[in-house]
Amino acid sequence: MNEQADMLLMEIEEKMEKAISATKHEFSTIRTGRANPALLDSIMIEYYGVLSPIKQISSITVPEANQLYIKPFDRSSLRNIEHAIGASNLGLTPQSDGVGIRLVLPQLTGERRKELSKTAEKLSEHGKVAIRNVRRDGNDQIKKLGLTEDAEHGYLEDVQTLTNTYIEKIEEVTAIKIEEIMAI
Incomplete structure (x- = not known):
């Protein structure tokens, strides 16, 4: 195990967590049927x-x-x-x-709900792009560490696993928000 690479993985995970938080914050500005x-x-x-x-x-x-x-x-x-x-x-x-x-806050019409759902999807995509950017930067940093080929491959797989996990989290948060928007 390489201590530098382990620290880098923790840093990557922290940045991905921040991307989720930022996306949740953006979602809070989308109006649902309830006052918030x-x-x-x-x-x-x-x-x-x-x-x-x-x-x-x-x-x-x-x-x-x-x-x-x-x-x-x-x-x-x-x-x-x-x-x-x-x-x-x-x-x-x-x-x-x-x-x-x-x-x-007036009742949302069906059409307005669909528009807001699309807005939520766009914000979700921005969050996913942010996570992918963190992955790309992390991969670049790992490649610069001069690890053995096997170790580098292992760490790159770890970064991809983190990426998949956080993309899933964004999709879960998005599904919840869209459900909130579409609820009458």
């Missing part, structure tokens, strides 16, 4: 000259299954939050009550 505060993660608000995520400058609650309620810590940011949500690509209309903002 993570839906607002990508929206940034200018707050005292600094771009900040909504969740850092307000509390976000889920009063009903299809609603989000955003209550800013500082009421002066209410209009900025309302404007940013309106300008986002979420397709939601913010309703301000002077204290907070209510977002009502």
